[in-house]
Amino acid sequence: MTRPPLPPFDEASARTKVQLAEDGWNSRTPEKVALAYTPDSQWRNRAEIFQGRGRIVEFLTRKWARELEYRLIKELWAHSGNRIAVRFAYEYRDAGGKWFRAYGNENWEFDADGLMRRRIASINDLPIDEADRLFHWPLGPRPADHLGLTDLGL
Incomplete structure (x- = not known):
């Protein structure tokens, strides 16, 4: 299975990869999101370290339940060869109605088929x-007309 765009990334293909990732995560569908990663993908998300699509689905299911x-x-922050660095922000509320904005950075490494084999995320x-x-x-x-992070001053 391939997941274009494929490395090595140039500016345009890196931006496309970032947008596809954003759209996937905004779907909040763990099984769909997990298909963008290698079957043995390595993750570090905050203090959690794990490996594999099954664990990715478990993690995302827990995440979007709370x-x-x-x-x-x-x-997009930077790119080189088969690696992309992104910065991100997301907003959510907890079950008690309290709102949060999470800020973070991710380092991504892809295999030749365009699947992410490593994801390292730091989030506050x-x-x-x-x-x-x-x-x-x-x-x-x-939506395409919604401001991005830089235009929002984030």
Whole structure:
């Protein structure tokens, strides 16, 4: 199975890969998202370290069960060969109605078929008031006319 665009990445293909990842994560469908990763993909997400698509599905299922109304924006930071670095922010609320904005950076490494074989994520959560939310599109992919991180001042 291949997952274009394929490495080595240039500016345009790296941006496309980042947008595809953002759209996938905004679907909040763990099984769909996991298909972008190699069967033995290695992950570090905050303090969790694990490997494999099955574990990715388990992780994302837990994540989106507690991070409600999740909306994500990713932005290309850098790219070289088969690696891409992104920065991102997402907003969500917990079951008690408290809102958060999470900020983070990810380092991605891809195999020759364009599947991500390694994902390293560092993330910080900031409690926000509902009035301070910036991501207001309907659940699902971010509309093309919605501002990105840089334009939002994030």
